[in-house]
Amino acid sequence: MVKCRYCNTENDENSVICQNCGEKIPSKKTSKGRNKVILILIGVFGFIVLLGAIFIVTSGPQVSKFDQSLINSVKNDESPENIIIKIKEHSQINRQGSKAGYDAIVSGGQSDNNPTFLEEAKKNYDNELEYIQKIENLQISFAKREINEETFIKELILLYEEQPELDY
The missing domain is CATH 1.20.120 (Four Helix Bundle (Hemerythrin (Met), subunit A))
Structure with missing residues (x-):
């Protein structure tokens, strides 16, 4: 069973629309995929920040x-x-x-x-x-x-x- 996020009515696992309020019920696949994308973006952003920090530290004034x-x-x-x-x-x-x-x-x-x-x-x-x-x-x-x-x-x-x- 899947609960509607708008009215908390329990719907069948394969329901696309809530039986009670008629709102669209997001599928588990969509939210899992969205979570993966968000995690990947956070990871990429963190990696870029790390590279930037390394660049700043190593590109300071270089003297002989x-x-x-x-x-x-x-x-x-x-x-x-x-x-x-x-x-x-x-x-x-x-x-x-x-x-x-x-x-x-x-x-x-x-x-x-x-x-x-x-x-x-x-x-x-x-x-x-x-x-x-x-x-x-x-x-x-x-x-x-x-x-x-x-x-x-x-x-x-x-x-x-x-x-x-x-x-x-």
């Missing part, structure tokens, strides 16, 4: 390991002079890497009869050195406590977006 070590050094009140020495050493390693890349591409024989290629390689190398200098200047400003951590990270991320694309 070296920059993270600078942040930790400043937080630990390491002297600006010591931090600046580390910064200069790190920048020098980056400059040496850029020089090695430039030398390798220029000595590859492609520039022998192609002055345009040589000019482009030199321009790329100069852009890379300028970029390294900008990063170093920002790091030094942070080491000297001229800017706070939040500003350092924001400006660093902006600089990361300016990083020149190189052929080496």
